[in-house]
Amino acid sequence: MRVVVVGAKGRMGRETVRAVLNDPELELVGCVDRTLNDVAVSAVLGHESNGVKFSNDLVKTLIDTNADVMVDFTTPATMKANIDKAIELGVRPVVGTTGMTPEEIANWDQACKDRGIGGLIAPNFAIGAILMMRFAQQASRYLPHVEIIEMHHDQKLDAPSGTAIKTLELIAQERQAVQQGHPNEHETIPGSRGGEFDGMRVHSVRLPGYVAHQQVIFGGLGQTLTIRHDSINRESFMPGVVMSCKQVMKYEGLVYGLENLLD
Ligand SMILES: NC(=O)C1=CN([C@@H]2O[C@H](COP(=O)(O)OP(=O)(O)OC[C@H]3O[C@@H](n4cnc5c(N)ncnc54)[C@H](OP(=O)(O)O)[C@@H]3O)[C@@H](O)[C@H]2O)C=CC1
Numbered sequence: 422m423r424v425v426v427v428g429a430k431g432r433m434g435r436e437t438v439r440a441v442l443n444d445p446e447l448e449l450v451g452c453v454d455r456t457l458n459d460v461a462v463s464a465v466l467g468h469e470s471n472g473v474k475f476s477n478d479l480v481k482t483l484i485d486t487n488a489d490v491m492v493d494f495t496t497p498a499t500m501k502a503n504i505d506k507a508i509e510l511g512v513r514p515v516v517g518t519t520g521m522t523p524e525e526i527a528n529w530d531q532a533c534k535d536r537g538i539g540g541l542i543a544p545n546f547a548i549g550a551i552l553m554m555r556f557a558q559q560a561s562r563y564l565p566h567v568e569i570i571e572m573h574h575d576q577k578l579d580a581p582s583g584t585a586i587k588t589l590e591l592i593a594q595e596r597q598a599v600q601q602g603h604p605n606e607h608e609t610i611p612g613s614r615g616g617e618f619d620g621m622r623v624h625s626v627r628l629p630g631y632v633a634h635q636q637v638i639f640g641g642l643g644q645t646l647t648i649r650h651d652s653i654n655r656e657s658f659m660p661g662v663v664m665s666c667k668q669v670m671k672y673e674g675l676v677y678g679l680e681n682l683l684d
């Protein structure tokens with residue numbers, strides 16, 4: 422499978438380049454980033470480029486390399502056009518970048534089907550995070566009072582995290598609507614109670630030292646339950662990325678969430 426990595430110079434891009442190079446079934450054919458020079462190229466690959474095409478021109482790279490899969494770890498502002506271009510060229514998008522709407526996901530699903538290709542958008546590629554979301558979904562049937570605290574490094578652009586949004590969506594499918602907190606509560610400092618999704622609250626912490634962490638906290642009569650996941654480095658996402666590059670070759674349409682590729 423011929424893979425192009427977009428955002429190759431970034432934190433996730435570099436890790437993905439390493440993971441693709443280390444997998445015998447995947448072939449790294451191209452790396453795309455906004456700005457690239459020789460220093461960046463050797464920093465990304467760790468050695469001579471060995472025929473891997475480096476460019477800031479996504480369309481040209483996808484065409485020239487005859488890519489099967491485009492892995493995107495860029496920015497919320499960039500990723501949308503990248504997905505459009507990949508699908509248009511019949512290249513399967515595997516997207517970790519967060520920050521799209523349900524309508525956009527539905528449109529890309531249709532576009533993938535029209536083109537007869539697969540695609541995947543995964544707000545989180547770490548298996549532990551997928552389990553955390555599933556366990557939280559189950560728990561919410563019995564403990565419907567729930568809030569999320571997600572903690573990330575301070576260079577993260579979007580809030581709340583894509584993982585928190587996906588968790589809220591999964592819980593909303595399972596949980597019976599309930600009034601949380603006091604109906605007359607008042608924020609002395611605006612924003613203190615966090616963001617609101619379907620009656621649930623989400624709080625985003627951004628600090629140096631963190632990678633990616635989330636707590637889903639449930640409250641019941643005389644008890645609380647906390648389900649927590651920690652990615653302590655970006656290797657945690659790589660088995661999911663590699664698996665997705667392979668699986669995406671086998672179906673048509675866009676899958677939203679890695680859990681849909683697991684048994
Ligand atoms: N699904 C998952 O499991 C995970 C998802 N993520 C998500 O992945 C995304 C990337 O995260 P991260 O790697 O930390 O971010 P980084 O900022 O480290 O990397 C983003 C890279 O994309 C580049 N870029 C920006 N604009 C363009 C463009 N127009 N064309 C090509 N490249 C571009 C940036 O270049 P420059 O710096 O020069 O602007 C940078 O090298 C985020 O949305 C994050 O939330 C992160 C971790 C796990």
Ligand SMILES: O=C(O)C1=N[C@H](C(=O)O)C[C@H](O)C1
Nearest residue numbers: 519544545577582583584633
């Ligand atoms: O920006 C990050 O770092 C991460 N982004 C994803 C998200 O928004 O959920 C996945 C993971 O949490 C790391």
